Amino acid sequence: MSKYVNEIEKRRTFAIISHPDAGKTTLTEKFLLYGGAIAMAGAVKGKKAARHAVSDWMEIEKQRGISVTSSVMQFHYEGYCINILDTPGHQDFSEDTYRTLMAADSAVMVIDAAKGVEPQTRKLFKVCLLRDIPIFTFINKMDREARNPYDLLDEIEYELGIKTYPMNWPIGCGKEFKGVYDRNKKEIIAFRANDEMANGQRQVAAIEADLSDPNLAELIGEDHRQTLVDDVELLDGAGYEFDLEAVRHGRLSPVFFGSALTNFGVEPFLEDFLHMTTPPLPRKSDAGEIDPFDDDFSAFVFKIQANMNKAHRDRVAFMRICSGKFEKGMEVLHVQGDKRMKLSQPQQLMAQEREIVDEAYAGDIIGVFDPGIFSIGDTISVPGKKFRFEGIPTFAPEHFALVRQVDTMKRKQFIKGTSQIAQEGAIQIFQELGGGMEEVIVGVVGVLQFEVLEYRLKNEYNVDIHMERLPYEHIRWIENEDLDPKTLNLTSDTKRIQDLKGNRLLIFANSWSINWALEHNEGLKLAEFGR
Numbered sequence: 124m125s126k127y128v129n130e131i132e133k134r135r136t137f138a139i140i141s142h143p144d145a146g147k148t149t150l151t152e153k154f155l156l157y158g159g160a161i162a163m164a165g166a167v168k169g170k171k172a173a174r175h176a177v178s179d180w181m182e183i184e185k186q187r188g189i190s191v192t193s194s195v196m197q198f199h200y201e202g203y204c205i206n207i208l209d210t211p212g213h214q215d216f217s218e219d220t221y222r223t224l225m226a227a228d229s230a231v232m233v234i235d236a237a238k239g240v241e242p243q244t245r246k247l248f249k250v251c252l253l254r255d256i257p258i259f260t261f262i263n264k265m266d267r268e269a270r271n272p273y274d275l276l277d278e279i280e281y282e283l284g285i286k287t288y289p290m291n292w293p294i295g296c297g298k299e300f301k302g303v304y305d306r307n308k309k310e311i312i313a314f315r316a317n318d319e320m321a322n323g324q325r326q327v328a329a330i331e332a333d334l335s336d337p338n339l340a341e342l343i344g345e346d347h348r349q350t351l352v353d354d355v356e357l358l359d360g361a362g363y364e365f366d367l368e369a370v371r372h373g374r375l376s377p378v379f380f381g382s383a384l385t386n387f388g389v390e391p392f393l394e395d396f397l398h399m400t401t402p403p404l405p406r407k408s409d410a411g412e413i414d415p416f417d418d419d420f421s422a423f424v425f426k427i428q429a430n431m432n433k434a435h436r437d438r439v440a441f442m443r444i445c446s447g448k449f450e451k452g453m454e455v456l457h458v459q460g461d462k463r464m465k466l467s468q469p470q471q472l473m474a475q476e477r478e479i480v481d482e483a484y485a486g487d488i489i490g491v492f493d494p495g496i497f498s499i500g501d502t503i504s505v506p507g508k509k510f511r512f513e514g515i516p517t518f519a520p521e522h523f524a525l526v527r528q529v530d531t532m533k534r535k536q537f538i539k540g541t542s543q544i545a546q547e548g549a550i551q552i553f554q555e556l557g558g559g560m561e562e563v564i565v566g567v568v569g570v571l572q573f574e575v576l577e578y579r580l581k582n583e584y585n586v587d588i589h590m591e592r593l594p595y596e597h598i599r600w601i602e603n604e605d606l607d608p609k610t611l612n613l614t615s616d617t618k619r620i621q622d623l624k625g626n627r628l629l630i631f632a633n634s635w636s637i638n639w640a641l642e643h644n645e646g647l648k649l650a651e652f653g654r
């Protein structure tokens with residue numbers, strides 16, 4: 124048994140996902156309040172400029188008022204050590220978000236009760252499904268007009284393909300929101316609007332009332348009482364059985380109704396969630412599964428972020444610890460670089476502060492100073508243990524632009540800048556087949572990355588660029604090794620390109636052109652992009 128079993132077992136590392144505006148930030152903030160990590164609501168983020176978010180590292184985030192990068196927060200609650208991986212809600216940053224999900228052991232999905240499943244939730248959810256991680260649903264904003272709860276559950280099941288189990292059931296909504304019925308405890312938690320507890324650390328006191336309680340009608344009104352009795356009967360009779368195994372394998376999502384803003388239903392959610400979700404899970408590698416309770420330290424890099432601190436022009440590699448214990452100053456092996464090294468300036472984000480960490484355990488996320496040696500997906504282990512964690516998938520870019528420097532004297536900086544930003548995984552770069560680096564074709568998953576690229580090249584590398592958007596949307600590898608792409612018979616809206624390793628690819632304006640290429644070039648083999 125591991126020496127660190129006690130530390131590792133209390134770790135819970137989860138990502139919080141939602142469509143923008145569903146209430147992810149508000150819910151995160153309430154979690155931090157319960158953990159005592161922040162003292163005041165509103166400390167995490169205010170979209171209206173005056174307040175600054177924990178995650179607002181880049182100027183561009185402040186200017187646009189959106190969360191560009193994913194941040195990590197750690198806090199303690201009831202004996203658990205909790206790591207929240209915040210994901211950028213904006214659809215344009217989906218690739219970064221996907222990678223963040225790779226570092227989590229479970230996901231909390233926040234859904235706006237008036238809107239239901241939105242496109243962004245759908246996209247993120249797909250990645251969770253790929254990994255079979257547990258998914259917990261918080262249906263938020265019940266203090267506002269909401270859709271019928273049965274419809275919301277049906278939509279989650281139909282749109283996302285996961286079964287649901289309502290842990291509690293709402294009694295009314297909006298002005299008529301009376302509270303929730305906790306199905307496990309069989310009691311009602313009454314909602315009081317404008318409760319003075321909303322900004323505090325405590326949950327409103329539960330009013331224990333079972334369904335046959337004669338005072339129930341007085342508490343929630345006769346109509347609501349009758350509806351609730353019928354609903355509970357229906358749920359108990361016709362709903363899915365609760366099955367913890369199914370929850371832990373991402374096949375059944377426990378659903379909670381609440382209101383993050385008024386702090387209603389947040390603490391019961393947090394408690395149930397922490398009980399049901401898992402401690403750090405094993406990770407696959409080329410040497411088999413790596414057990415988190417293995418004493419030897421191992422980690423993988425899931426994100427690289429440049430210039431988090433403008434004053435220091437630094438680059439930070441975020442790694443998820445997969446096994447054992449990390450100690451400051453310890454010697455590690457960077458497997459891909461085949462180099463022994465010490466990780467410098469290891470830091471952790473504790474709510475609002477970045478702190479230097481002396482030790483961290485499997486499940487934790489640390490950021491280390493990166494002199495430009497790490498790439499996304501790299502494995503860090505102890506010297507003598509050379510294995511590689513399974514790679515992080517690369518997602519196919521869906522938007523392309525032709526980019527070149529305005530001042531040709533800046534060629535060196537331009538190449539360095541675009542290559543480094545590509546190495547971080549923020550963009551992918553290609554060249555015209557047979558072309559040079561004077562012009563690069565940049566592919567991104569979300570269009571806002573173009574803006575980030577332009578901003579960063581100017582601010583960090585002092586290079587102005589000219590950018591021309593290209594009409595392509597699809598990318599495929601050419602699998603035939605001996606084929607000369609020039610001989611291919613293609614539509615005019617198809618382009619032949621290569622990546623920096625010389626692999627040949629085609630980009631297409633539409634899926635019709637892909638079919639055309641396949642039909643008019645016998646033997647042509649195209650592969651979906653991505654590892």
Ligand code: G4P
Nearest residue numbers: 143144145146147148149169170263264267382383384385
């Ligand atoms: P996000 O991170 O998912 O994008 O959402 P965020 O928490 O920023 O919430 C989006 C808006 O919804 C915020 O209002 C927030 O106050 C509100 N909100 C969150 N949870 C609830 C809830 O349970 N009930 C109600 N009624 N509103 C909720 P905003 O005015 O857009 O922003 P702000 O100025 O308050 O930051």
